Amino acid sequence: MLTERQLLILRAIIDDYIQTAQPVGSRTLSKRDDLSFSSATIRNDMADLEDMGLIEKPHTSAGRIPSEIGYRYYVDHLVETKIIDERETYRLGERLRASAQESEVLIRQAADLLSDLTNYTTVALGPNSQMNRLARIDLMPLDERRGVVLIVTDQGHVEHRTVVFDSPMAPDLVEQTIRFLNDRLKGTPLGQLKFRIGEEVAKLRLAHQEQFEFMMQLIQSTIEVQHPASLYLGGKKNIFNQPEFQTLDTLRPFLEWIDEQERLTDWLESLPNREIYVSIGSENGIVALQNCSVITSDYTLDGKTFGTIAMIGPTRMDYRHGVQMMGQIIEALRRTKLEE
């Protein structure tokens, strides 16, 4: 168990290191107003903290830096749980609402805002369209054999794909088929669309041979639509300002990783479903993010569960501020009404 003084020292080391990115020495600490002990005393405590694995030294004659365990302790015990500053939340909400009605734009804005507030990189994952329900499916003819399949969801999300048919489309056949599909499939979650279309087609198979053929083609194209969840990156440039990313060796893996949209999406979707979660250094299990910490949170928009937002910074990130800002943003989003 840590003594009162050791706690103070640990906190001071981490706070200091977060600010300066430099190892913190005993003399520096003893000069602080809130630590009125001699450097020797502090050194003794530091040795204890090191034995406990909470801090470590880069080399013999350097000061101490927090270890991952140290950060973990700091986050779990020394960072106040989120305090919503009503006025600030309101102001953030205003800035968000000023931008747009459209949920996707709103999410982007939120990511940018969070990144501006913290100077870290943010990633926001929009609603997984697999959960969206079909509002309408349509086929707009472009010419005799080409058309655009449109899939609009109840959330206003639109997927589209150009299809080319083997033979010219008969207008009334198209209309008939589309009406049929709309009648049967309205409200189907996109994730089940492929399966449900299959069912409907099967029913139809014997009855209307011609329509069947046509629909088969339609389906084949439609089901290939990948329904990617919308992903948005905010403040990617911020990484350039972090002292720990001033060398190519550290910068490159990060940039390469963050540019891989698909992997990023999978990662965000795989995160545990919680309000605010802090993952420190190697905890996140991603090699490219070894030296990063991530603050993630699911968020709701207009009351409905929506997506995930993440904030990525160096392990030496300002957890206190980060957690706070994350809290404000998701609270502001929660209170945002889409229609007004």
Place this chain on the structure above:
Amino acid sequence: MLTERQLLILRAIIDDYIQTAQPVGSRTLSKRDDLSFSSATIRNDMADLEDMGLIEKPHTSAGRIPSEIGYRYYVDHLVETKIIDERETYRLGERLRASAQESEVLIRQAADLLSDLTNYTTVALGPNSQMNRLARIDLMPLDERRGVVLIVTDQGHVEHRTVVFDSPMAPDLVEQTIRFLNDRLKGTPLGQLKFRIGEEVAKLRLAHQEQFEFMMQLIQSTIEVQHPASLYLGGKKNIFNQPEFQTLDTLRPFLEWIDEQERLTDWLESLPNREIYVSIGSENGIVALQNCSVITSDYTLDGKTFGTIAMIGPTRMDYRHGVQMMGQIIEALRRTKLEE
């Protein structure tokens, strides 16, 4: 005017430098099989080439490197104009066609392919949707007051936007308005859509007050749609492998610049309209690309003018290979039929 030998030397210097990224010295050159002169002779010619501004030395005791003027001379006089390798073009075409029917996917594929072939970064700009003509406009209701405005162009491009109306939408009013707009506006280039809608609305103003109000709202949302041309980046990682981008000072401006989608689009659209154009170093006028050269070309797909594709590498890029590959790709695209 350059002597035969000076030409040979200039070419050798550039070829060598392109490969090694190291200043080329007279002794290195005199060892080459195609240069059977003594290093002293070569030194004399090098001095002349330097007087002419074609090469320069980084410092007194280093070899020579090509100047921008040197590269320009090299590209204009020493690189063969594109030779289409029929078999290779065919193979590239196959690889492209294998991927998809959809033009946007095809363009992405082309950018990736070009980047794979050259190990440089590529940017592909899809068709400017402002040129696309309206195939159909539609409003799909989501609930009483929200709907999705869909704009489909003759090229299969889709724009969409969620709109929220002040008052509930009357189904027949919606239908009537949409039919009206479709009747009047079909075939209108997207760039003129805003203006044309204005015209139609003016006509309607006095006749149908209610419909007018509704349409005004519809318009307001629609015209805000930004019709961004589709932009695709290929092989961004490649930059990490270029020796001239191993320091943050050079890397950072490049990465920051290339991540700015909007600026990138404007830039590509502002390029002179030609088949294949090489812009060397500062010629392109972009600070972040001071040390880069760019090979750009407009391309056609299925015979129709389509967009622009660019290849960005260090000034010391392999122009010969780059120009060649660019030629192959746009030729392959030109021969690609969208429907088959």
Place this chain on the structure above:
DNA sequence: TATTAGCACTCATATTTACTGAGTGCTAAT
């Protein structure tokens, strides 16, 4: 007259060496 050999000179880069100073750990005094 064009080419080449020879040589002094330049200058980036690498290596060595010495120095500085922030920081530690331990011991003995308070």
Place this chain on the structure above:
DNA sequence: ATTAGCACTCAGTAAATATGAGTGCTAATA
């Protein structure tokens, strides 16, 4: 239990030196 004192460690910096690739010029050569 705390603190003063001191020997020791070691990254970082700076100066000193060496290395070698490359140049420009001059004089000899074909």
